[in-house]
Each structure stands twice: as C-alpha cells, then as structure tokens.
Amino acid sequence: MSAVFRNVQLAWDGKTYEVKPTMQLLNKIENRVSLAALVRGLSSDAPPLSHLAYVVGEFLRAAGARVEDDEVYRELVTGDVAELLTMRDAILMAIFPEPKKKESQ
Numbered sequence: 001m002s003a004v005f006r007n008v009q010l011a012w013d014g015k016t017y018e019v020k021p022t023m024q025l026l027n028k029i030e031n032r033v034s035l036a037a038l039v040r041g042l043s044s045d046a047p048p049l050s051h052l053a054y055v056v057g058e059f060l061r062a063a064g065a066r067v068e069d070d071e072v073y074r075e076l077v078t079g080d081v082a083e084l085l086t087m088r089d090a091i092l093m094a095i096f097p098e099p100k101k102k103e104s105q
C-alpha cells in the first residue's frame with residue numbers, strides 16, 4: 001500500500017516528535033474540530049487558536065509526547081511567532097494527503 005499522508009515533525013519542549021497522520025487520528029480530531037474550518041482560518045491569518053491547540057496536542061500525543069492542550073494554547077499565544085508558523089505549516093502539510101503519483105508508462 002502506498003503512503004497517503006506525510007510524516008511531519010513538531011518541536012515541543014526541546015524535543016522533536018515525528019508523527020504520520022492516519023485516518024483514525026484525523027477522525028478523532030474531526031469529532032471535535034472541523035479541519036476544513038481550521039484550514040480556512042489558517043489561510044486567512046485568523047485561526048481559532050483553541051482549535052489549533054487541540055489539533056497540535058493530538059498530533060503531539062500521537063507521536064508520544066505528554067502534553068496538555070492548555071500548554072499548547074499558552075505556547076501558541078505567548079511563544080515565538082516563527083515557531084508558531086512552523087507548527088502551522090506542519091499541521092497543514094499533515095492533514096492533506098500526498099498527491100497520488102502517476103505511474104510511468
């Protein structure tokens with residue numbers, strides 16, 4: 001079976017965590033947060049930060065980090081803007097599947 005989603009790396013508390021999204025993880029997130037609405041918010045520079053914090057928290061936990069959503073939210077609101085943008089980009093990359101590769105003829 002070919003890879004559908006890309007591995008992404010998220011930095012948290014001095015460590016780098018790698019996670020490969022799965023449909024199970026995305027479905028768990030979608031039960032609480034609309035990923036489509038989150039993408040629209042991220043694209044318009046007005047993301048609902050509490051939703052982003054939850055999504056980042058779920059990705060980090062899926063990669064083995066011990067983190068609470070409150071901690072993620074605090075970091076999103078008070079942390080380094082460059083790190084926030086890196087996290088945003090990683091989440092955007094993670095939730096969209098890789099395009100299907102065309103077979104050679």
